[in-house]
Amino acid sequence: MFFLVFLGLAYTSSIDAQHFSLDKHKKVERIKFQKINNVILVPVTLNGAKLTFMLDSGVSAPILFNLSDQDSIQLNNVTTISLKGLGEGEPIEALRSAHNQFKIGEATNTDQSLFVVMDKDLNLSPALGVPVHGIIGYDVFRDFVVEVNYGKSIIKLYNNNEAFKVPKKAQKLTLAIEHKKAFLHASIVRESNKEVPVKLLVDTGSSDALWLFKDSIKGIDLPKKHFEEFLGQGLNGEIYGKRSKIKGIKIGDFFLEETKTAFPYKTSFQAISNLGERNGSLGGEVLKRFNLIFDYSNSVVYLTKNSNFNKPYQYNLSGITLQHNGVRYIAERIADSRGRVKAEHNDSFGNVQIVMDNQTRLSLVPEIVVSSIRAGSPAERAGLQKGDVILSVNGKQVHNYKLQEVLQMLNERKGKRVKLMIERYNDDKKFSFVVEDVFKNKKP
Structure with missing residues (x-):
């Protein structure tokens, strides 16, 4: 919930103009999106490969940056370029690829250029808890009237500005x-x-x-x-x-x-x-x-x-930032003391399982780690460290929950006590702290 994604880019290499289009008889394309940590994730097909991109109005050209879970993606007409943007580092080397086919729903661009960043550190997936392969922005907003309904998590792409009706209260x-x-x-x-x-x-x-x-x-x-x-x-x-x-x-x-x-x-x-x-x-x-x-x-x-208008803003009350960091095995007992398999354990937490003696099952689950801790925060004062593996929060095993749900547990409300079980250097440790107002004791 609290990892902040911001990729304002300034390109040192220009990119050719291409256009998305819908069938001329279709007035609007309706696309369901994932809303995670306040950002918009849309399904995209790139040269036949099914991917997930962030819809980012702050970028001027598509960028592909995470190929770790893809067997292969065909990229056309590749050259080397340099990119620079926000952050304190140096410009990075990247690739420019031209004449690619992009599809977002039924909206198609058969001659799309994009940038490819190979730096493994530029990867939004660990922080958001779901696979994200790239970002796209201006090309979509330029070619359609774009309606973003945050309440229903739906995007509508209108073929022209006569195809939509302006809401009465807009x-x-x-x-x-x-x-x-x-x-x-x-x-x-x-x-x-x-x-x-x-x-x-x-x-x-x-x-x-x-x-x-x-x-x-x-x-x-x-x-x-x-x-x-x-x-x-x-x-x-x-x-x-x-x-x-x-x-x-x-x-x-x-x-x-x-x-x-x-x-x-x-x-x-x-x-x-x-x-x-x-x-x-x-x-x-x-x-x-x-x-x-x-x-x-x-x-x-x-x-x-919409209904979110008066909702309170979310702050990192605990001071902990989390991310996925690969996977780990967990062991669960699937039989009672008499050796009978429990019905509630028919489902698995992961896609890879090993059953031993029909009583214990090892499952492969995402590993959630502390990626950073704010100085002076309740978590830091309690002794938490960057790199700690989170095992449970208030008795709840974190592998049963999405990353954003775990963050919600850590930052639910001021005054709540949070009890953590973590793994550090193959040793399990317990920590406890009280979540507090982030502006507490700040000098007026």
Whole structure:
């Protein structure tokens, strides 16, 4: 729930224009998506291979980066290029592939170019807990009117802007389409009630709420109550910054109170030479509060608030970030004391099982590990360490749950005691701590 994905990219190599299309007699294509950690995952077919891509309005061209679970994928017309983006590292070498066939539902592009990143560190799958093979953005938003219904987890691709009906309660806002990305004008509200106009990247590929770039001259200042936190993984390395919240943000006539906000360090943007008038980004934790219709051809977006609008923002109360780290075997007894096989153990936790003497079964399950711990957090004070393997949370074996469900257990509410069983250097250890307000004891 709390791993923050952000891949704002600046390409050193241009990419040719290609187009998606639907059959001319079909007005709309309806696609079911997975909503995990506030991001949108859609099924994609690339040259016949079935994959999962993130729909990311913050990227200008498709990127393929995780091929670990694929036998083979055909890529056409491959050349070597260099990519740079967010993060504190150096530009990375990648591949450029042209003349590929992409399909998203029935929407097809028979001449799609993409980038291929071979760096194993750029892999969203461990943090999201499901396979993710790449990201795609502008090519889809450019060629269709795109409706994103966060409430029903459905995307609709309209063949043209006459094929959809604007919802009665929707508000129409102007988009600025620049360098194949969409920007929205909004206003942040400071504690003094002063409103500061801001220009924000609309970024469906970020699971965070709001990012702001500090600018004292403009009035974008870090609130006094804040703490340092790992914000996410960029193309060129990890991104850190300060976590806080502002009094609110105005988007058109909508006002979101106590908005969760991150202020990334400037070193994360050293690879991007010119941010222009951009002051930050709107991510999934804000965007999911609306159902959205993007019409890039007319530079507008329609917003309708949904059932998520007033839900509280999610914070990493425990201080623990988790990810999948390969697999491990677990042993479960499938027979009672008389040797009779228990009916409730007919199903397995994993796809690979070994049954011994018809009484014990070994199953292969995902291994969940601590990928980072926030300094000064309840988890760090309790003695948890990076690399610890999580075995159970409050008596619940984690292999029975999805990664995001385990994170929810760790951060359910302030004041809750969390008891962990972990494995460290082949030794099982118990830890306990109380989840607390992340702004507790922060100096006003």
